[in-house]
Amino acid sequence: MTTRSTAATARPSTKGRAVRTRTLLPGTDGIGTVRRSVLPGGLRVVTETLPTVRSATFGIWAAVGSRDETPVLNGATHYLEHLLFKGTQRRSALDISASIDAVGGEMNAFTAKEYTCYYARVLDTDLPLAIDVVCDMLTGSLIRQEDIDAERGVVLEEIAMTEDDPGDQVHDLFSTAMLGDTPLGRPVLGTVETVNALTRDQVARFYRKHYDPTRLVVAAAGNIDHASVVRQVRRAFDKAGALRDPDARPRPPRDGARTLSTAGRVEVLDRRTEQAHVVLGMPGLSRTDERRWALGVLNTALGGGMSSRLFQEVREKRGLAYSVYSYTSSFADCGLFGVYAGCQPARVPDVLKICRDELNAVAEQGLTDEELRRAIGQLSGSTVLGLEDTGALMNRIGKSELCWGDQLSVDDLLAKIAAVTPDEVRAVARDVLGQRPSLAVIGPLKQKQTARLHEAVS
Numbered sequence: 001m002t003t004r005s006t007a008a009t010a011r012p013s014t015k016g017r018a019v020r021t022r023t024l025l026p027g028t029d030g031i032g033t034v035r036r037s038v039l040p041g042g043l044r045v046v047t048e049t050l051p052t053v054r055s056a057t058f059g060i061w062a063a064v065g066s067r068d069e070t071p072v073l074n075g076a077t078h079y080l081e082h083l084l085f086k087g088t089q090r091r092s093a094l095d096i097s098a099s100i101d102a103v104g105g106e107m108n109a110f111t112a113k114e115y116t117c118y119y120a121r122v123l124d125t126d127l128p129l130a131i132d133v134v135c136d137m138l139t140g141s142l143i144r145q146e147d148i149d150a151e152r153g154v155v156l157e158e159i160a161m162t163e164d165d166p167g168d169q170v171h172d173l174f175s176t177a178m179l180g181d182t183p184l185g186r187p188v189l190g191t192v193e194t195v196n197a198l199t200r201d202q203v204a205r206f207y208r209k210h211y212d213p214t215r216l217v218v219a220a221a222g223n224i225d226h227a228s229v230v231r232q233v234r235r236a237f238d239k240a241g242a243l244r245d246p247d248a249r250p251r252p253p254r255d256g257a258r259t260l261s262t263a264g265r266v267e268v269l270d271r272r273t274e275q276a277h278v279v280l281g282m283p284g285l286s287r288t289d290e291r292r293w294a295l296g297v298l299n300t301a302l303g304g305g306m307s308s309r310l311f312q313e314v315r316e317k318r319g320l321a322y323s324v325y326s327y328t329s330s331f332a333d334c335g336l337f338g339v340y341a342g343c344q345p346a347r348v349p350d351v352l353k354i355c356r357d358e359l360n361a362v363a364e365q366g367l368t369d370e371e372l373r374r375a376i377g378q379l380s381g382s383t384v385l386g387l388e389d390t391g392a393l394m395n396r397i398g399k400s401e402l403c404w405g406d407q408l409s410v411d412d413l414l415a416k417i418a419a420v421t422p423d424e425v426r427a428v429a430r431d432v433l434g435q436r437p438s439l440a441v442i443g444p445l446k447q448k449q450t451a452r453l454h455e456a457v458s
């Protein structure tokens with residue numbers, strides 16, 4: 001995607017060309033209706049209508065994340081996320097932020113390993129403003145040298161802030177332990193060395209390559225009208241000359257070559273912290289694996305709440321940790337399953353042994369009927385409660401379109417969870433938890449303690 005210029009007027013116009021629209025989910029009495037339109041140029045627009053609220057959230061998802069970076073470009077996606085807020089030909093950085101602040105809205109962005117999202121949440125009457133501002137940022141960023149220089153310090157401060165939070169940093173260390181020096185194994189923020197080395201030309205080329213309309217999904221949810229959103233988005237992209245190829249089609253969801261995980265690897269970062277921060281885990285499932293529903297139930301039962309096995313065994317019965325939980329991370333071609341605990345350094349061996357014992361027990365025996373029932377209920381309830389605002393709805397439909405190319409209704413989602421059987425849980429527990437784990441630890445561990453960590457992954 002390029003910035004606006006006089007050359008944009010020479011590109012083929014999409015004016016008058018048909019927009020392909022269909023209803024993906026009909027909703028009930030107009031509530032929860034999800035529609036999808038494909039504009040000439042390959043830009044997708046998905047919306048969910050909720051006429052009972054007074055807010056609307058508008059976002060643009062880009063199919064680019066840190067896994068699209070070479071080692072030299074590590075951190076470029078996140079750096080670029082910052083730079084798109086720094087000004088366009090129509091707006092300065094202050095204009096961008098002040099326009100949304102002036103209507104009481106909120107605007108932000110986030111970068112992940114496989115996608116980036118920019119969004120604004122406003123009153124429904126201010127949706128046209130949000131659309132114009134966010135679209136202008138995505139299509140008209142100037143990426144000036146002075147902004148590169150100024151924002152470099154901000155990004156370096158964000159890296160420093162993460163390094164000051166070992167409970168956050170340990171997850172990056174675990175990714176490195178599991179996935180090694182691969183795009184998925186490197187930190188989303190990059191490193192001090194790679195960020196300092198990035199040039200304006202490198203970031204600008206990265207922008208032009210990845211912020212193409214065929215790689216973008218526009219998502220909006222709330223008290224909105226689909227046709228009106230499509231018209232405003234099309235006008236904004238046409239104004240920028242961004243819909244260059246009228247015959248272009250959307251890119252399919254990402255697949256790619258499988259990233260191989262390692263087993264039995266131990267990564268230790270010696271830091272003078274009060275607690276030791278530990279992640280023990282193994283390869284998980286890709287986001288398209290049909291076993292993911294059973295893994296979600298298993299994860300909830302193991303470490304998803306106060307009644308979970310790990311919480312009860314590690315915290316409630318023995319008082320060894322304040323925070324202990326399990327989690328899953330799913331990508332296009334692979335995944336991770338991890339168990340986190342924060343505890344006194346001297347207690348690390350005990351915590352790891354308990355976690356290994358519980359993982360092994362579930363891998364061999366599965367869950368009890370009561371655990372399965374409770375986990376299905378907890379996962380179902382938290383899923384619905386997590387969709388109570390327009391921002392969450394925008395995230396759901398935008399990510400679904402970008403990552404799966406499809407939409408599931410909430411009822412279908414709940415049916416998938418409810419249909420999980422004990423046999424499916426036992427099978428996925430055996431397949432996932434039965435693997436040899438890897439380990440990441442940050443804390444002030446003595447040499448003798450560090451040597452014992454290898455026992456936890458043997």
